[in-house]
Amino acid sequence: MDASRSIRRRLGDQADANEKRLKAGLEDAGEPQPLHFVLQGSYAMRTTVQHPKNDYDIDDGVVFSREFLKGAQGADKTALDARKMVCEALYDDAFNRVPEVRTNRVRVYYNEGHHVDVPVYRMENPDSESTLYELASSDWKESNPEAVTKWFQKQLEAKHLSEEKDGHHQMRRLLRLLKNSPLAVTAGTCQAVSSSPCSRTRNIRPINSVRIRPFTIFSRY
Structure with a gap:
């Protein structure tokens, strides 16, 4: 079932609160403010499904200008230093578990069971066609935080059926179904579903090649 x-x-409100806490923490530490935030993953694509243990994952990337993301001596902050900066700014005494620096993100844990992942990006040339995004991973690696979500939206628009209501796309429902199955849904699965001719039809052939009518499976959505 979808969330x-x-x-x-509630998840959106906590992502907003997380952003405000990060901005305040950066200001208190005398660090640069972010240019903007980018919601990513299942929350941004509206494919989140209900989890019995509230183990939801919100991906909310934060983007800084490379021009201002500098260390004490004026050199570029390393990818690790940028993640540490964000982690320290996100700290709150109310957390039972402190935020954690991970390889590609900073993770914030909530008492209810879910967490917010904050990938850290730096951006160059923001107002030109040569805009460059880099992710703070083991090193700075080129990565556009908006690319997957924009690709997914284009797939929705390309495969939208005239009889579907806006916001209730069959491809999105297919992904929710797969997430509730024993199969793990990855970006590759998402791409396979979006490119499959089955996602254009009223009848699909999902797991075990059983023909099922989507309007029966997804009637609760």
Whole structure:
């Protein structure tokens, strides 16, 4: 089952609170403010499904200008230093578990069971066609935080059926179904579903090659 509106609203509110806490923490530490935030993953693509243990994952990337993301001596901050900076700014005494620096992100744990992942990006040439995004991973690596979500939206628009209501795309429902199956859904699965001719039809052939009518499976959505 897809995540209810109330769950999405709560997760969205906590992502907003996380952003405000990060901005305040950076200001207190005398660090640069982010240019903007980029929601990513299942929350941004609206494919979040209900989890019995509230183990939801919100991906909310933070983007800084490379021009201002400098160390004490004026050199570029390393990828690790940038993640540490964000982690320290996100700290809150109310957390039972402190934020954690991970390889590609900073993770913030919530008492309810879910977490917010904050990938850290730096950006060059923001107002030109040669804009460059880099992710703070083991080193700075080129990575566009908006690319996957924009690709997914284009797939939705390309495969939208005239009889579908806006916001209730069959491809999105297929992904939710796969997430609730024993199969793990990855970006590759997402691409396979979006490119499959089955996602254009009223009848699909999912797991075990059983023909099922989507409007029966997804009637609760």
